[in-house]
Amino acid sequence: MSGPAAASRPPVPRRPRRHDPGRRDRLIDAALTVIAERGVAGTTHREIARVADVPLGSMTYHFTSLDEVLAEAFTRHAESVARVFDERMRAAPDRKAAVEAVIALVSDDLLGAQRDLVLAVELYLAAARNPALRAVTQAWMARSRQALERHFDPTTARELDALIEGLVLHSALSTDPMTPEQIRHAIDRYLR
Amino acid sequence: MSGPAAASRPPVPRRPRRHDPGRRDRLIDAALTVIAERGVAGTTHREIARVADVPLGSMTYHFTSLDEVLAEAFTRHAESVARVFDERMRAAPDRKAAVEAVIALVSDDLLGAQRDLVLAVELYLAAARNPALRAVTQAWMARSRQALERHFDPTTARELDALIEGLVLHSALSTDPMTPEQIRHAIDRYLR
DNA sequence: ACACGATATGTACGCCCGTACGTATCCCGG
């Protein structure tokens, strides 16, 4: 079937060039996927490229180093989560509604988004050894607290923020995670 | 100075064999040091061997794999921290003293033992992807809760445990960590 | 005393990594 012209083509499957604007963005998203699945330790140029289905060389073209990829990925993740938190607090008309929103957010994190928690902890750990990432975590924490301060005084906001963190982390690690009712009970008890 | 006999010795500095009972234990401790300093990702056979000042081959003799080293190291760490927590709760004569002990433990963790927190978070993350380590974290959490239940009802113990976790984690990541007074305020408010 | 098993040591192998770089292809401004 295939003529000599086809046979003369070297068997090397050279992948067709693709016009791919926004590839850099996709790479950052792919990096977040890899971090969530394999951890920062398992996040390599090659693995990100595989997930995004691009050649290895594309990584070094769009980023100067792997650290740059990690920093941009974590920044994007923190921004995304903080925005949701901010919007929910902004949407709450009063303190009672704000409490409900917090309970809903914590419950969602526990039940649905294992990914988000893993990414957060990965960030915490990476930040412990990388000053650039520490700035990312602190901006995130500051923004969360600020969102809470729409409805609570600063001290309460800070303590509530810590309680939320503990509830999410603790429950996510347990084989017997807290139910939304138990989450509500803990938060209500603190705020009572 | 050095006779021909000395010169005939090959210049390879073969290290003298050492009689070293308990080397396996020292290797596990060295592993914890490396994990705390460089993270699980930076924990390699070679690095542990360097820290413990033993040849690389000693690692493969005493452990069948790197995962075995990590598991034993984390198990030892969790056991050590849990024992301290347990002892402090056991030593508290009443609930008031128990609260003071909790505040002291949290404050110590924040001010002194950055190492312990890093190790805990490293364990959490490793456990998220390794079932064997998940058992370690759960045994640890169960033991902590049990210790708290000496002075608090089960629900309070669980919620207090989560609050403690959040306070330690949150403060350790902040450039503006909570003072012992602020820790006391948060715990008192929850328990009031 | 002495052999033998336990322990200690050094090294080699194959793999994956980050990064650099030369070449190929395409979009777009003039």
Place this chain on the structure above:
DNA sequence: CCGGGATACGTACGGGCGTACATATCGTGT
């Protein structure tokens, strides 16, 4: 419409890694 810069692609290089293994040495039970 065409040339040049931006983007895409493949590959090579040096290094660190986990692990296996051959060899050397020592403590100890008989």
